[in-house]
Amino acid sequence: MANAEDRKFEVLRAIVADYVSNQEPVGSKALVDKHNLGVSSATVRNDMAALEDEGYIAQPHTSAGRIPTDKGYRVFVDRLSEIKPLSAAERRAIKNFLEGAIDLEDVMRRSVRLLAQLTRQVAIVQYPTLSNSTVRHIELVSLTPARLMIVLITGSGRVDQRTVDLGDVITEDNIARMRTVLNGALEGERLTDAAAAVAELPEQAPAELRDAMMRVSTVLVESLVEHPEERLVLGGTANLTRNVADFPGSLRQVLEALEEQVVVLKLLAAARGPGSVTVRIGEENEDEQMRSTSVVSIGYGSDDMLFGGMGIVGPTRMDYPTTIAAVRAVANYVGQILSGR
Incomplete structure (x- = not known):
């Protein structure tokens, strides 16, 4: 049974990869042609039928291929065995860009701009909490x-x-x-x-x-004394409009929600400690207006102190491994800079 479950996950992983890349429902023939799954087309079709019955993929309309559901993305993220690290050149570019900041305000502005550029999503950075x-x-x-x-x-x-x-x-x-x-x-x-x-x-x-x-x-x-309001910086909001189809009927709601500071603070509330990434997918988001999005958040600070949170907001159809790596890298360098290391 374990082998059958592992094989089904490989089929799910392939569907996620293709759908994230092409934004088109994925059929069994495309999976067999493109991915070396080591099984027959009939077996892939059976696995896709089982994945659909279990709620991991769905058929958006008759005669179409399948797309991942929130539940499917969750299993995919939970089973990421490794996050592809950024290259040495990418890490060096991030470090040099952030270290050029002249003060805290500049660090925050550079961080949010960098996150938005690296992930092509909406970036959010919370100022250090007093x-x-x-x-x-x-x-x-x-x-x-x-x-x-x-x-x-x-x-x-x-x-x-x-x-x-x-x-x-x-x-x-x-x-x-x-x-x-x-x-x-x-x-x-x-x-x-x-x-x-x-x-x-x-x-x-x-x-x-x-x-x-x-x-x-x-x-x-x-x-x-602690300020009752927390300062936030947002960047890259226009990135959401690149793929309006990812937010059927809800893009305006998402944009309106991002204007509400309380909503945005809730998105970062899961950031428990420096280096710990949290991913909330679709219906897992507390705010109803944000349930067509995924939120990747992380805390930043020193080894023993959490300064604040940062993260990105984008469609559930996102490149999770690359996004997680980028969020983690930027948070790491911001924590080092503000800790004086």
Whole structure:
């Protein structure tokens, strides 16, 4: 029975490969002619009939060949024994492109553009979440004698800027003293711990700095606590329109769903940790508007910390091995860059 099951999977694999490549229903004769399955045409027809009975393939209309169903794609993805790695040249090009970024904003923009180009799908990249970050540095910049800019730089490279009115003139020496106190107490701390620690700093400050430190601390806490919204970057939306037939009657719904930030965040919610790829196919997607799509998502970050998620959205008829390899490679390099490795 095992041999029969393995043979049926090979037939399914061949149907997936041909349909992804040609977007045409696949018949038994084409399979026999093109793929070295090692069995007769009658056996292939019997296997296709069994696959159809079990819900792995379907006949879109009478006298047509067969196409994979969501269930068929799921078995195909689950049984991928290996993901074809990107070539050394491809990996080098990805690394060089991303390492040319000048700041976090540039890393995010380059990442989403690169993912969209490599996969020819819609790419989504989530900015690093603050709750998983640490304080790298706090800078105080004098705007006027009584007004400061607070610049918070996190370990993942995220930069948050806020201004604070001090209510009185402050000298550059006292600004330097406050900067030293803030960084001495907060550098290297997780943002949630830093938010608690910063509340205690005014009481510990010298009397002449107490009021200014209170105002700075009050504003700084707003940067340290988790933002209720998560920032996202999308790219390559036009790629969905290349094959409108992949979204019969639903392309507009998909495009409208991608405009909803909550929906897109849900698509990345399955990203559990750096390097772990999740594939949701068709009906497995929670949002009804996205059930004609597949979502390949992954977490990115350091070895022990998840910064955020990224992934692609495309039709269920996609080249899963190549897409998974591209998503994994980009996530790996983004994690390395933001970890400072």
